Amino acid sequence: MTKIEQLVKQPKNKFLKVKCESCGNEQIIFSVPSRNVKCLVCNEEIAKSTSHKAKIKGKIIEEF
Ligand SMILES: [Zn+2]
Secondary structure: OOOHHHHHOOOOOOOOEEOOOOOOOOEEOOOOOOOOEEEEOOEEEEEEOOOOOOOOOEEEEOOO
């Protein structure tokens, strides 16, 4: 958890807990991903990288 704690201290950077709509897997992703994020379980795309922030396809459960 040390890595996440360090990153959270930086301004603007947020983490989102997103639930995959296909398989229900909950995954923590960066709010501004540099590339598209896929579900680790079923490989479904759960967040799309845009120039400013992620376009979340799954359900956001929590923000950090
Ligand atoms: Zn999934």
